[in-house]
Each structure stands twice: as C-alpha cells, then as structure tokens.
Amino acid sequence: MLDFLRYTLERLPRFWKRVILISFDAVALIVALWASYALRYAVWMPVITEERVFLALIAPVIAIPIFIRMGLYRAVIRYLPDTAIWTILRAMGIATMIWIIVVFLMEMAGRGIVPRSVPFFFFAIGTALIGGARFAAKVVLSHGTGMRRDEQPVFIYGTSSSSVQLAMALRGNGNRFVVGLLDEDPTNHGRDVGGYRVYNPANLPRLIEQYGAQEIILSLSSISADRRKSVISSISGLGVKIRTVPDITDLVDGRYLANQIREIEIDELLGRSFVPPDPALLGGILEGRTIMVTGAGGSIGSELCRLIVQWKPKKLVLFEANEFALYKIDRELQGLKHCEVVPVLGSITNEPRVRETIRRHGVDVLYHAAAHKHVPLVEANALEGIENNVYGTMVVAKVAFEEDVADFVLISSDKAVRPTNVMGATKRWAELIVRHMALEAQRLGKNQHFCAVRFGNVLGSNGSVVPLFKQQIAQGGPVTVTNPDMRRYFMSIQEAAELIVQSSALSKGGDIFLLEMGEPVRIGDLAENMIRLAGFSVRGPENPQGGIEIKVTGSRPGEKLFEELFYDMANALQTQHPKILRADSTAIVHHNITEACDRLKAAMAVRDETAARTILFDFIGMAPGAKATEI
Template identity: 45%
Template sequence: MSAVVWLLVRRSPPPPFHFSGWLLLDLMIVVGALYGAAIIGTDALARPANEMWLLGASVQLIATSLIFILQGLYRSVIRYMGQQAVWDLVKAVSYSTLALASVSMVTSLSLPGTALLVYWLLLFVGIGGVRLTSRAWHQISTRADARRVIIYGAGESGRQLLNALNHGSDYRVVAFIDDNPDLHETVINGRPVLGAGDVPSLVEEHVVGQVLLAIPSASQERRRAIINSLVGLPVRVRTIPKISELISGNAIVNQIQDVDLDDLLGREPVPPHPELIGRCITDKVVMVTGAGGSIGSELCRQILTSAPKELILLDISEFALYSVDREMKSLCHRHGLHFPIITLLGSVRDEQRLESIFKTFSVDTVYHAAAYKHVPMVEYNVSEGVANNVHGTWSAAWAAHRAGVGTFVLVSTDKAVRPTNVMGASKRFAELILQGLSQIETPTRFCIVRFGNVLGSSGSVVPLFREQISSGGPVTVTHPEVSRYFMSIREAAQLVLQSGALGTGGDVLVLDMGEPVRIVELAERMIRLSGYDVERDNMFGEQIDVEYIGLRP
C-alpha cells in the first residue's frame, strides 16, 4: 500500500488546480465514453440505469483515475506534447479498457468486444482531442505577436530547427524553402516546402521578418549565392552554426546567429596548408604576445589544433588574459588535448622579462600580435602608440635574438605601405626593425605578415557597423569611394601560422585577398541583411541611412 501511495505522490503533478481541472475533465470524458460504448456497442445497454451499471461505472472511474495518474498523464506540459506523451496516452487508454473488461466480468455487465473497442476509440479521441485543442489554442494565443520566419533548408537541420522553435513563442515558421525540386509542394510538420522563387511572395504575403539559413553543410559559395538572392528583400538573414561547429560540439542547431563574417567577404576563403601551419607549432614551445586580443586569441585557437608542446599566453590586460586562458583550457578539455597552457601578465616593452621568459621556457616560436591598431586612437596617443608598436617590437625581437628563439613572426598591416597615419608608420618602423635584425648573424628567423582589414577584429569596421545598425543608425562611412581589402579573422590567423614556415628571414608575406571592397557597399549589405532598407532603395520598409563623415586628416 505504501508503494502505491509513493507512486501517486511521485507521479501526480505539483500544481493542484492544473491536476484537478484535467482530472475532472478526463472523468467526464470517461463517462461519455462509457455511455457511448453502451449505446453504440450493444443494444442491451442502450439505456443503462440499473444499480449494477452505476456500481460498475463508479469502479471504472476510480480505476481509470489511478491508471491516468500512475501513467503520468498529468505531469506532461501540454504545449510540449510529443511522441512520448502520445504513447503514454495509448497505454493509459488501453489499461483503462482492460480495467473496464475486468469490471464488466466482476459486475456481470458482460460487455461485448465491440463495446470495449468503441470505449477505447472514444476515450482515446476524447482525451487526446482536448489536449491537442489546448495545445493549439496555446500556440495561437502565444504566437499572435511572434516573429514570422522562413527556414531555408528542409533537411534534417531545418526540421530540428522547426522543432526547437515550436517549443518557444518568439518565432512562427511560415514555410520551408529548399533547392531540391523533389521536396517542393510537400509538407513538413504542417509547413509547406517551396522553391527559392517563392520567397518574395511569402515575405510580402505573410509579413516575414527573418529568413533562417538551416544549411550547415552547404559550401561557402552556395551560402553566398543564397545570401545574395536575399539581400534585396526586407528581411533579416540569420543562420544556424556550420556543420563543423555542430559536429565538434561547439554549437547546437537552435543557436541562431547573424550571418557569418566569411559570407561578407565577397570571395571564397583562402584554404590553409595544414603541413605549413604545423611546422613551427607541433611539439614546439609556442608563445603568443597580445594573446587576449582578437587576432591573438584566434591565433591561440588555431595553434591548439596543431598540438604544441607548450603554449604561452602573454598579455598586459589581466581580464583579456583571464578570458583567453579560460577559453583555451575549455577547448583543450573538450577536444581531449593535454599540454601545458601558461598565462603570463606583462608588457612587450620589458626586454629583460621577455628574454627571461624565452630562456626559462625554451621558446621555439613567437607570434608577436601585441600592438595598438586603432588608427584614431593611436593618432591621439602618439607617444604610447609608438612606444608599444615600435619599442615593444624591438624589445620582443631583440630578446628573441638573445635567447635563441627559432622563429619570430610579426603581425603587421597593409597600412604600413606608404603610411598616411601614425599607426601605419609605427608598424612600418616595426617591419624595418625585423628586416634589420635579419641582416645580422642571428639564430632567429624573423618573418613579417601584412593583413588587410580583418573582419570581426576589434579594429574592424564590422563591429562598429553592427552596433550602429542595432541602435537604428545612421551607419557612418568616411567617403563613398573608399575601398579596402578584407580578410576573415580565421584567414588572418592561418596566414600568420603558415608564414613562420615560409619565411626565410626579413620576408614580408601578404595574402591574396582578391579585389578591394567599397566600404559603403559593405555597409549597405550589412544593413539589408539586418532586414532594413537603405535610403536609396526607394522602398517603404524601415530605413537606416548611410552618413558620410569625411576622410580623416
């Protein structure tokens, strides 16, 4: 008896009103199913009113109540009902029917098999129907103001995304879009699957605000083609993580995010050469200066995959160093990597400390990413900019020479070419320092890598544009004809790592970044991908202006 009581307490739901309301409704359905079975299933019980019938019905109500509670019918959250809840309902109704058969024999009601079948059908339809109705009503009431979206991709990832969105009330999926013509005009979980040509009419008819890309395995070229086809529509384009991130466990399918920065490049990413990346890293002691910055932290992520003997992180910012240290150790734990990660606070201007570090840990390779790279900031803080970018590079490079470090790679910039600002001039000076050291007898190979504008780095226009778009604009651009070469932060890090193997001493390596991109075109592309119109589109959607602020002196 105590076991039965424990089961009842364990399986019955905590909210009393929820429990009593559903139980009362279910018992009314049981009574209706009993009468229906009697009327439809047998003529002998067409008008059940005798005492034996009332006794049998009372026993059946009590038995069914216990069965429903023990089966956990009242612990299910109605709006999240799935296949398991349906299976629990099938079992509960079947047990109730068996109980009715037993009651029929004990009370001499002698119900025929047809009556029991009718009872099962009526009870299943009644119990299931009220729950489905409640679920549908909840979805309608909570999603009246939900954002209407289209899922691009009707494969497994798209279906998982639909299921995830159905569990919330923020999004309402209108339809699937897929490039496979065999899927067109089919229906998946109540949503039609249509072709890419139907997107404009869907957006207009259903006032769709977002298109969610659920094609994680698509090539970069295919993703870019799809995004280009959506740029002219008044919708925000977002995406689920790439297949590599899903497989590695770094992301899950319902982590909706903005379009990947690689999709803004306007060209295919340059593939790396793994054998070059590993040449200066695998089984070597590697050090990254400025490890807490955007470039430095990406270098650390890439270095992990090549199994260094030891990784040393140096940064002057305590918080930045703490953050990158936590991330690196988390990545090592996730991927089963086992090598020491050493975090050191310090300035690259401290030559003696750097030499001591290089000798103490027998450093083989140094990636020098510590620098001030914000043009306006360095322009207003000339002495600090020069001290960090020039003196810091001299101190680090000379310490590496004295300590016998094998390879020293300087992260430079294309602004060092015929520099027009202090930041570019300071980086050019740093390059000349390394080229000068390469002329003396030294055990260290000094290499220089020049970047274009790195999408997503702290010095890039992309974070600024995103911030301006999220605040409603305007997006500020210096001049309509200004253009820049762009590369992704992943490309930038891979270029640095490969250059250590390619350089012979004093070499300047540059990535082939294709054609330059006009900054205003990048800004307008980001505005449209965020679901806004640019003023010159002459459309009636919500607009964000591009404001020209003039070239810096």
C-alpha cells in the same frame, strides 16, 4: 476568444491542468458508453436503467487510475509525441477489459445483459475521444493559431532532416515558434515535412507579412559557401533577422547545444573559400618550443595565443603593455591548462625588459604583433606611432637577433604598400628592419629566420569598422562611413592567426609573406549588408522614413580609396599553401635602414614632427626602383 482561452490555460498551475484533464476524461468515458448504447440500438436516447447508470459511472472509476499509472497525465500536451497514441490504446484497452469483467460479474448476479457489441464500441469511441482530444489540443497549442503571445514566429530555411530536428528542438527551447520551412525545390512546395508546411522562398515578403515572422534560421550547413552566400543575400533586407545553426551532426557529436542559434557573421558574405590549416606546418613551428607574443592582449596577438596553446608548446610568454588586456588573456589561457603561460607586463620600446624576458625564458619563436594600428589616431599622434611601430620593432628584432631567437615573425599590414599615412609608413619601416636583421643573420651564418606577414583588415579586431557598425546599428543608427566607395580587404581573425603561424613555418629568412585576401569589399556594401543582417532596412530615397541611415562623413587624413597587398604582383611566388604567397626576395632593393633610423631618431630626439614625417615618407618613397621592384 481562442487566443484568450489558450493564454489562460497555459498559465494555469500544473495541478489544475491535471484536474481539467481528469474531468474531461471522466465525462468523455461516460459519453463514450452512452454513444455505444445509442449505436447498438440505433436510437438517440437509449433506455436509462439502474444497471446502465452504474456501468457508466464505474467506467471512469476504472479507467482514470489506469490512465494515471500509464502516465497520461504526466505528458505535456503541447509536446505530446505521436507515439503517445499507442499508450492511449493500451490504457484504453486495459480499462475496457476490466470494465467487461465488471459487466460479466453483474450478469452472473442477474443484474441485466449488456450487448456484446457495446464493449467494442466503448473501446473505439473512448480511444477516439481521449486520444483525439489530446492531439487536437496539441495542434491548437503548437501549430498555426496556437502560437503563444510571447513567442516569435520564425521560418527555417531548409527541408533536410537537420531542419526538421531543429524545428522539433525549438518546440521546447526559448520563445521561437516555427511557422514553416523554406525550400527552393518546387516539388516540395505545399508539402508537409515533419509536420511543417514547405513554402517557396520567392514568396517570403508575403509570408513575413502574413505570419509576422521576425527571424529566419538557416539550416544549410551542407551547401557550398557560394550558394550559402547567395541565399543570405537573397533574403537579407526583408526586415527580419537572419541566423544560422551548426550541422545537426555537431549536436549528436556533442559539439554544440540545441539552443546555439547564432547570428550570421558578416564574413559569411565575403565569399572567401576555406582552406583547412596544415597540421604539419602548425605543429612544426609550435610543438615543444617556447613562444613569445608581443601585443599578446590585442586582437591579433590574443588570437595567436589561443591558437598557439592548442599545439602543446613548451611555454607561452605573453608580452603586453596594457595591464588589463594582459590580465584578460592570461586569465583565459590559464584556465585551459595546455601549457605553462607566463604574463609579462612591459613595453616593446623598453630594451632591458625585452632582453630580460627573452633571455630568462629562452624564447625560440617570437611573434611581434604589438603596434599602434588605428590610422587616424596614429596620424594625429605621429611621433608616438613612430616610437612604437618603428623603434619598438627595432628593439624587439635587435634583441631577438642578439639572443639567438630561432624564428622572428612581424605582423605587418596592407597599409605598408605605397603608404599615404603614418601608420602604413611605420609598418613599411618595420618590414625593412626585419629584412635587415634577416640579411645580417645570413651574412653571419646564424640559423635564424626573420620574416614579415602582410595582410588586410581583420573582422572584429580592435579598431575595425565591423564592431563600430554593430554598435551603431544597435543604437538605431546612423551608420557612419567616411566614403562608401572605399574598398578594403577582410578576413576572419581566426583565419589570419592560422595563416600567420603557417607562414612562419615556411620562412627561409628575409621573407615577406602575403596572405591571399580574396576580393576587396566596398565599405558602403558592407554597411548595408550589416544593417540588413540585423533585420533592418536601409534608409534612403526609396525608404525615406524607416530603417537605419548610412551617413557619409568624408575621408580622414591619410586614408586611401583602395588598399593594396602588393607593390608588384609579378614578384609574388606561390608556396605550398594556396592562401600564402611569398615575395621574391631577389627583386627587393636594399635600403640602408641603419642610416635612416639614425636620421629619424635625431628628429625624434628634438620632437620635430615635420622632420620626422619627411624622413619617414622620403626614405620609403625615394629608394631607387622602389615602386617598380618592391613587393
């Protein structure tokens, strides 16, 4: 009955809501005057006289216009602030004073005497009825059983001032309804903070069932990354969505809107420590220079472009073979107006187009991100993978060398270490090609730096398992994994871009930089965490009916159980950046890459995939001492 009444009232037009309020106030003031006489004479039914009826009727006639003038009917009862009690006191006080003047005039006219205590009773009882009714209605509409049918019950994890401000902000935004706060501190359990009850997170399963909560919002920006990871892990898998918000100080500083509650990203569970980028490294390599990025429309290339334009380069050249990808990143960057952005449509295997672009724009720094990276696709299309990844790199590096590009950076992969697939092998060849160009530059005394940056999987990149898992979860499953025991390195795409640029600033020529990727992640655990973060349970022996199933499809050709970042960890040297390691170039053996490329090119010319595969793998596997000394 109460829910039906509340549902009906909330959907009334604003005009009729005001009519109801005014009618209630009129009746309440008449009742207040009757109660004042009853208290004064200590009888339930005081004597009714013509004067008392007149005074009772005149009370709302006096008070209602004052209430209107002071805004008591403009306020939305559901969001009535506590400070409104002072407005009610002032309005009731003014109304009582005018009513007393009317009483005084009546007494002068000989129309009867009003006991002196009645005005005081009238003020007190009227204030209690007018104010009490409003705040009681606010409690019913905004707390406990006052949740609207279209609202989703949520808990906020945290009891800081930021958490309370977030709860207050949610009252007027969207359809979330805060049923309480969560805090591990036992001294806070059972207390009210900002008008919200504080609960023990250990009781969450019971609380979720009791309140029907569908979401938990984390307001824990001030705690450490490890502690945050622990909290997320402890509450995931309860069948509710887990979201988070930035620090409330960001709202004050204008850096986000109050309704920017976002989903927990999977990288927040990876436990990676954050190291702020070094402005000196970024500015030194980018500011005032002409930068070219190949594969500018890809996931890594586009993120590099977004980072580069923030550092005021002289010009940014976007080189991309995919027309739509080039259009998207060009349109995005042109809107920023940070520097001149030049879109160039072309393939990295087209030497005249590459040379024309570098020469026309006077490129100073070149980031080579263009590559075919999807392992199964490259495995099934080996000749195309070799053509793009090996000869495309050879073309871009050779032209950059001949056109005196000062800094050349190859974006490599952890799959280049002891590769078992075509994609990884082509990336290893690309590394050796870049090192060969660096040695040539050193031999000729040219002030050019050629280097490669090697790292693992990037969350959210094209071909990454994370977007695939998200799509499968959104469709209700199953989530497909080739082997749940596979382990992969992951980092965020923004961190990868920052570290790539900083690595290039550290290059001395011929370097292979290795980005510190933390601990490898088990793919089965990644899938389970993503399912739980989405608010679902994992279907299995303990939960055979509900949840989302994880389906094992079996390893694909060329896939390794474990990826590696190093041939030999002993040859990794520290740099001034804690997340960037450098290969000890003195320990790297020399490969005759020119002769190997000629043999590979001959096999490619006759489209002999078997011979091309043999040359591809034999060269990097049979090089003297490769397994012992390479990094």
